[in-house]
Amino acid sequence: MTHRILIVEDEPSIAELIAINLTHAGYEVERALQTDLALNMMRDQLPSLLILDWMLPGKSGVQFAKELRANERTRSLPILMLTAKSDESDKVLGLDSGADDYVTKPFSPKELVARVKAILRRQTPLEDSGPLAVGPLRMDPLSHRVTAVWPNMEPQSIPLGPTEYRLLQFLMSNPERVHSRTNLLDKVWGNEVYIEERTVDVHIKRLRAALSPTDCDRYIETVRGSGYRITKMPTQT
The missing domain is CATH 3.40.50.2300 (Response regulator)
Incomplete structure (x- = not known):
């Protein structure tokens, strides 16, 4: 193609x-x-x-x-x-x-x-890891869909851009672990020499904005001086 x-x-x-x-x-x-x-x-x-x-x-x-x-x-x-x-x-x-x-x-x-x-x-998804779930977030790599599933509520679809999707897929595949910007660049962007570390912050911000309408943005946490992680038990309520 x-x-x-x-x-x-x-x-x-x-x-x-x-x-x-x-x-x-x-x-x-x-x-x-x-x-x-x-x-x-x-x-x-x-x-x-x-x-x-x-x-x-x-x-x-x-x-x-x-x-x-x-x-x-x-x-x-x-x-x-x-x-x-x-x-x-x-x-x-x-x-x-x-x-x-x-x-x-x-x-x-x-x-x-x-x-x-x-x-x-980066339009190509990361290696298929099967369905993923962290907190209310559900990801199906086969259908390329992300949904928020809260008790007593209908599943809510979460539209993501390709980079934000890859970023979330990597985080959900490695929950509770803190990932430095350098590590995220390597795993999500493929260690591309022209990408600056500040780019990671911008895409984390865009990912949180996409998750915010379903109240899932708080599951993406910033660890000061270290990087980012996705958690099953956010400290922010």
Whole structure:
């Protein structure tokens, strides 16, 4: 299966550079100059991944990413944010908006292709460990479904993006153990050299936000100075 990648970039020379390198890497590439056109191109079929520039005419990439994450159909669409903003606060804002990764301009085409491959690789679930259960949380890797099961209540479905799903799957496979950011990067992200440890914090935040409506976010605990764990008996009530 050939992955289709949509580039939303208003600078033709940059879009062309990205498209050439991704095409050489074996991907099918489409381009859009602004978000409205990109939305029309995604109406019939979603791409495998969206490369989204931060500064776009009409609507910023950050706002567009937030809208995509708020829509059930596009909630799990992988997004790589591309921007000239390089401050850590800007990186966090880009990730908080819903991006799965962040590349600053000027960039190395080789690095960008590596990041694209890494994001697409994370769409594949971790090794099947069978059904998992921690507290009210239930995960069925075969159906790729996560539900909250509380006494005397109907099971509630919990939609997760691919990275948050892999993160939760790893935590549920190893309950009560504290996992450092480095260990999570290795086990969930595959020890990818371009991923920063701060990325783990952002995805933990997004995982908690997804679990919050079912009151399951408190089962993900922060162990100060050490990392994160999932517990059957949360201290927070």
